[in-house]
Structure formats: C-alpha cells, structure tokens
Amino acid sequence: xxxxxxxxLKRQDSIFWFIGLITMAFAMITLFSLVVDMAITxxxxxxxxxxxxxxxxxxxxxxxxxxxxxSLCVVFVTAIISIPIGVASGIYLEEYxxxxxxxxxxxxxxxxxxxxxSITFGLMALGIFVYKMDLGQTIITAGLTLxxxxxxxxxxxxxxxxxxxxxxxxxxxxxxxxTKWQTIWNHILPYSSGGVMTGVVIALSRxxxxxxxxxxxxxxxxxxxxxxxxxxxxxPYISMKWLSDPYTVMPIQMFNWVSRPQEEFHVNAxxxxxxxxxxxxxxxxxxxxxxxxxxxKYKW
Amino acid sequence: MSSSGFSTPQSYKRRLREFKExxxxxxxxxxxxxxxxxxxxxxWTLVVEAIPFFGEVTLGQFIFDKEWTPLFExxxxxxxxxxxxxxLTTLIALSVAIPLGTITAVxxxxxxxxxxxxxxxxxxxxxxxxPTVVYGxxxxxxxxxxxxxxxxxxxxxxxxSAGLVMGIMIIPYISSLSEDAxxxxxxxxxxxxxxxxxxxxxxxxxxxxxxAFSGVASAYILGISRxxxxxxxxxxxxxxxxxxxxxxxxxxxxxTAFIVQVSLGDLPHGSxxxxxxxxxxxxxxxxxxxxxxxxxxxxxxxxxxxx
Numbered sequence: 172x173x174x175x176x177x178x179x180l181k182r183q184d185s186i187f188w189f190i191g192l193i194t195m196a197f198a199m200i201t202l203f204s205l206v207v208d209m210a211i212t213x214x215x216x217x218x219x220x221x222x223x224x225x226x227x228x229x230x231x232x233x234x235x236x237x238x239x240x241x242s243l244c245v246v247f248v249t250a251i252i253s254i255p256i257g258v259a260s261g262i263y264l265e266e267y268x269x270x271x272x273x274x275x276x277x278x279x280x281x282x283x284x285x286x287x288x289s290i291t292f293g294l295m296a297l298g299i300f301v302y303k304m305d306l307g308q309t310i311i312t313a314g315l316t317l318x319x320x321x322x323x324x325x326x327x328x329x330x331x332x333x334x335x336x337x338x339x340x341x342x343x344x345x346x347x348x349x350t351k352w353q354t355i356w357n358h359i360l361p362y363s364s365g366g367v368m369t370g371v372v373i374a375l376s377r378x379x380x381x382x383x384x385x386x387x388x389x390x391x392x393x394x395x396x397x398x399x400x401x402x403x404x405x406x407p408y409i410s411m412k413w414l415s416d417p418y419t420v421m422p423i424q425m426f427n428w429v430s431r432p433q434e435e436f437h438v439n440a441x442x443x444x445x446x447x448x449x450x451x452x453x454x455x456x457x458x459x460x461x462x463x464x465x466x467x468k469y470k471w
Numbered sequence: 472m473s474s475s476g477f478s479t480p481q482s483y484k485r486r487l488r489e490f491k492e493x494x495x496x497x498x499x500x501x502x503x504x505x506x507x508x509x510x511x512x513x514x515w516t517l518v519v520e521a522i523p524f525f526g527e528v529t530l531g532q533f534i535f536d537k538e539w540t541p542l543f544e545x546x547x548x549x550x551x552x553x554x555x556x557x558x559l560t561t562l563i564a565l566s567v568a569i570p571l572g573t574i575t576a577v578x579x580x581x582x583x584x585x586x587x588x589x590x591x592x593x594x595x596x597x598x599x600x601x602p603t604v605v606y607g608x609x610x611x612x613x614x615x616x617x618x619x620x621x622x623x624x625x626x627x628x629x630x631x632s633a634g635l636v637m638g639i640m641i642i643p644y645i646s647s648l649s650e651d652a653x654x655x656x657x658x659x660x661x662x663x664x665x666x667x668x669x670x671x672x673x674x675x676x677x678x679x680x681x682x683a684f685s686g687v688a689s690a691y692i693l694g695i696s697r698x699x700x701x702x703x704x705x706x707x708x709x710x711x712x713x714x715x716x717x718x719x720x721x722x723x724x725x726x727t728a729f730i731v732q733v734s735l736g737d738l739p740h741g742s743x744x745x746x747x748x749x750x751x752x753x754x755x756x757x758x759x760x761x762x763x764x765x766x767x768x769x770x771x772x773x774x775x776x777x778x
Contacts, residue, residue: 180670180672180673181670183670183672184670184671184672187577187578187582187671187672187675188578188582190574190578191574191575191577191578191579191582191583192578194571194574194575194578195575195578195591195594197571198571198575198594198595198598198639198642199594201598201639202594202597202598202601204613205601205605205606205609205613208609208612208613209605209608209609212612255502256502256505259498259499259502259503260499260502260503260505260506262499263496263499263500263502263503264503267496267499267500268503273504276507277503277504277506277507279767280506280507280510281506282763282767283510283760283763284506284509284510285693286692286693286696286759286762286763287510287513287696287700287756287759288696288699288700288701288702288727288755288756288759289700289702290700290702290727290730290731290752290755291513291517291700291752291755291756292513293730293734294513294516294517294520294730294748294749294752295509295512295513295516295517297734298516298517298519298520298749299512299516302740319509322506322509323506326503326506350488350492351492351496352491352492352495352496373600376600377600379602380600380601380602380603380604380605381602381603382602382603382604382702382703383603383702383703383706383727383730383731386731386734386735387730387731387734387748389734389738422602422604422703425604425605425608426604426607426703426706426707429604429607429608429611429612429707430707437608437612440608441608441612444604444605444608447602447604447605448601448602448605451600451601451602452597452600455596455597455600459593
C-alpha cells in the first residue's frame with residue numbers, strides 16, 4: 172500500500188518532467204515555425220533592390236528603403252533621449268534617493284509605467300507632442316514617444332546593474348577622499364556599464380519593433396522619399412532638418428503590407444518581417460554577448 | 472600653513488565642489504522625477520481629451536448602446552462591444568499563457584539543471600523579443616489557416632488565433648518573473664518539505680509555488696496588462712468588427728484595434744473620431760491600472776503574511 176503511493180509519486184514526478192519538456196518544446200517549435208514560415212515566404216524577395224527601393228503600388232517593385240532609414244533615424248533620436256534620462260534616474264534611485272515618500276512614489280510609478288499599454292503612450296504623444304507642442308507627424312515626435320516608452324526598461328536595468336556592485340568599492344573610494352559623484356563617475360558607472368548597456372540594447376530592440384504608438388502619432392505608411400541629409404554643404408555643415416521630416420519605420424511598413432488583401436504584398440510583408448526579426452534578434456544576441464563579456468571582466 | 476593643500480570647510484575649492492555635487496544631485500533628481508511626469512502626462516491627456524466626448528454622448532449611451540459605430544452617420548457608442556472583444560482575446564491569451572508560463576517557471580526553477588536552464592532561458596527571452604507585428608503576421612497567415620483545417624467554419628479574421636498567438640507571446644513575461652520569485656524561496660523550505668517525505672512535485676506545487684505566490688501573482692498581473700494592451704496582433708488577425716459576443720470563431724474588435732483603425736485614417740483634432748479614441752484609451756488605461764492596483768494589494772498582503 173505504502174509502496175504503491177511512493178510509486179505513484181515517482182510517476183507523477185517523471186510525468187511533470189515530461190510535461191515541462193513538452194512545454195519547452197512547444198515554445199521552441201512555435202518560434203521555429205514562425206521564423207521558418209516567414210523565411211520560406213519572404214526569402215525570394217530579399218534582394219539588393221528590396222533594400223534600395225521605395226514602397227510602390229507594384230508589389231514586386233516595392234522595397235523598404237524609406238522604412239529602414241526611418242527606423243534608424245527614429246531609434247537614434249530615441250536613444251539620445253532615453254539613455255541619459257534613464258541612466259540618470261537609475262543612478263539617483265540607487266545612490267542618492269532617501270527612503271521617503273517621494274522615492275516611494277517614483278518607484279511605484281516606474282512599476283506602473285511598465286504596465287501601461289504602449290498604445291496609450293501613443294495617445295499621450297498625439298495629444299501633447301503632435302497637437303500641443305505642434306511638432307507634427309515627424310521623426311522627433313516618434314523618437315520622443317518611443318524614448319518615453321522604453322525609459323522604464325532602462326531605469327530598471329540600470330538599477331539592477333548598480334545594485335550588483337559591492338559596498339566595499341564605494342567605501343574604498345570615499346576613504347580616499349572622493350566625493351559621491353566622483354565615486355559614481357569613476358567607479359560605479361564603469362563597473363556597471365555592462366549591465367546598463369545590456370538593458371539599453373534590449374530597450375532599443377523593443378523600440379525598433381514597436382508599432383502601435385507610432386500609428387497613433389500618425390506615421391505615414393507610404394513614404395517615397397528619405398529624410399533630408401544631416402550633412403549639408405554650407406556652414407555649419409550639420410542640419411537638423413531631418414528631425415522634422417515625415418517618416419515611416421519597418422514595423423509600420425510591414426503592417427501596411429500585411430493588411431492588404433493581395434497575396435503578393437504578403438510576400439513583401441514576410442520579407443520585411445524577416446529583416447525586422449533579424450535586426451531585433453541581432454540586438455538581443457549582442458545584449459547577451461555584452462552581459463557575458465562583462466560578467467567575466469568584473470568578478471567581485 | 473594654509474597652503475598645505477588640505478581643503479577646510481571654508482575653502483573656496485571645497486565650497487565649489489559641494490556646489491557641484493548639489494547641482495549634479497538636482498539634475499539626477501529631475502530625471503528620476505520626470506518619470507512621474509510621464510504617467511501624469513498620460514493620464515492627464517487621456518482625461519482631458521476624453522471629457523469633451525461626454526458633451527456629445529451621454530454615459531447611458533456609452534454603456535447601453537447596442538453597437539459601437541462612432542464614425543458612422545447614425546453613430547452609436549456602446550463601449551461594451553469593444554470591451555467584450557478585449558476581454559475575449561485576453562481570456563484566450565491567458566488560458567494559454569498562465570498554464571504554460573507557470574509550468575515553464577516550475578520546470579526551470581525546480582526541475583531543470585543549470586545547463587538546461589542556460590539553454591532554454593535565452594530561447595524564451597527571444598519569444599518576448601519578436602516584434603508584435605511579426606506575431607500578427609504569424610497569427611493571420613500561419614495560425615488561422617491551420618485552425619481553418621481543424622474548424623472549417625472559423626472566420627478568416629478571428630479572436631481565437633489572435634488570442635492564442637498573444638498567449639504564446641506573453642509566456643516569457645509570466646515565466647521569467649515567476650521563476651525569479653520561485654528561486655528566491657529559501658532552500659530550507661524545500662528541504663523541510665523533502666525531509667518530510669514529499670515528492671518534488673508536491674514540494675514544487677504545495678510549498679514553493681505558494682511561498683512565491685506574491686511574485687507569481689505580479690507576473691500574472693503583468694501578463695494580463697500585456698494582453699489587454701496588446702495591439703498589433705489583434706489589429707491584424709482579429710478583424711475590425713466590434714460586436715458584443717464571446718464567440719472566438721468570429722471576428723471581433725478590441726479597444727486597441729479600434730484605436731489603430733481610427734488612427735490610420737484622417738483624424739482632425741477635435742472630431743468625434745479623435746475623441747472616441749481617447750475615451751476608449753481611457754477605458755483601457757483604467758482596466759490596466761485597476762489590475763495593477765489589485766496586484767500590488769495582493770503582493771503587499773502576501774509579503775506581510777510570509778515575512
């Protein structure tokens with residue numbers, strides 16, 4: 172009688188082991204079939220012309236030139252905005268913040284911010300950036316929107332990275348007479364840069380794939396020109412005009428193609444998806460690599 | 472003596488340095504506080520832009536109208552049509568993501584060896600890294616045709632395939648947070664349970680999972696928030712037909728998909744279409760915030776209990 176029960180428990184254990192493996196396999200098969208299905212459909216369209224032509228009414232002539240250029244511009248603006256603010260917030264909350272109600276509010280707020288649906292960020296941006304500040308449907312609007320969206324990710328990863336640095340590093344620095352900021356700038360930041368960079372790269376890869384908020388701020392789907400060049404021929408040689416140009420980005424171009432009824436456009440969508448997926452997966456692989464390198468470099 | 476180089480509290484150099492420290496601290500504080508401004512900005516914009524909507528539509532119409540057709544000639548404003556679509560796709564997604572996410576978390580935290588975990592975790596993280604528009608493509612052009620082979624009467628835009636794909640998409644959100652919570656459970660609890668003769672399965676589900684419940688609950692809440700706010704998958708694969716029904720085989724429209732549909736068209740500031748997306752966005756925000764508050768309440772209660 173007792174033995175039977177033990178047998179039963181053992182069987183239960185091995186069954187769960189099996190169920191766990193099946194679940195893992197299910198996740199892997201899904202990812203695999205997603206990639207393979209898209210690769211089979213989209214691969215024939217991945218040619219040099221696909222990267223160098225503008226969208227077109229004719230599916231076989233359409234390309235993603237304006238989309239990938241637009242994506243790069245938008246992500247650049249996003250990075251410029253979100254990295255300094257995000258890292259600074261992380262440093263403040265980890266190193267300076269006193270345990271008081273202000274800090275508590277900020278912390279709860281960051282938790283909630285991560286749960287706010289991305290499309291409501293788009294609605295906020297439409298109301299504030301597009302209409303109140305009159306920035307229009309431009310690269311700067313898109314960059315600002317996505318910058319605010321990924322801010323919580325950067326803040327949280329910065330805090331985690333700083334938290335792993337042991338207290339004796341700080342104490343050593345203080346005992347040599349360094350001020351708080353000197354300690355942060357010369358020690359805390361360099362040692363946590365691996366973790367911070369990992370978070371930044373993951374956040375930017377999220378920004379590249381984000382679609383919904385940009386649709387609400389009014390990214391156009393048919394852009395047959397490039398933003399103006401940042402380098403001009405006369406003084407001061409650098410122009411910021413590209414910031415106020417209309418744009419489209421990779422995921423929006425793909426959405427546009429997916430939502431058309433003609434099957435030829437679905438092929439284009441698959442090809443665009445393949446490029447987009449490669450971009451995000453390469454960024455994620457880079458993040459894993461950075462984490463791995465820094466983990467080996469600094470051992471406490 | 473005074474030129475010894477040591478800085479005294481009165482010295483110019485030292486005061487300058489203290490001033491610099493203060494400026495830096497203030498800048499950092501402003502950055503951190505700006506995140507509160509973002510939340511306030513989101514809530515404020517939604518409320519301000521949504522209020523004029525109720526100048527034209529009564530609350531009764533908003534709740535009891537039979538249909539949601541704000542852009543039509545005879546406009547009707549029954550928000551429940553959009554809410555039902557949102558709830559339906561969310562429920563389908565959760566019925567995939569919660570069981571699979573929990574099993575994954577238990578498996579990775581309690582059963583798998585270090586090596587197995589190192590292999591599977593990055594793969595799961597990749598599931599979360601795939602852009603949602605790609606999932607939308609997958610739902611419409613891979614999952615739906617597959618479902619059509621099994622259930623021939625399923626519509627080519629349907630809540631089922633969008634919900635299923637959304638569920639797979641949020642597995643990693645649920646599993647990784649839950650796993651972190653379960654791994655934080657102290658070892659002596661497991662050892663105590665095993666010493667009393669419990670099996671691994673019993674220990675995992677009756678000792679570890681309940682002790683990690685606050686973390687697991689916040690993982691579920693995050694999953695629910697993701698599912699409620701998910702946009703591209705439903706906009707692509709679930710269709711554009713708002714209806715008050717819970718039939719997963721039909722097309723439906725969620726709040727988010729409606730916002731996308733309206734935003735794609737021409738949207739003059741102050742038009743009824745413009746106001747309607749803010750109202751629906753506000754409803755969505757209230758839903759997510761309520762769930763998050765519940766989650767935080769559960770967590771703080773549990774933390775008191777398991778101190």
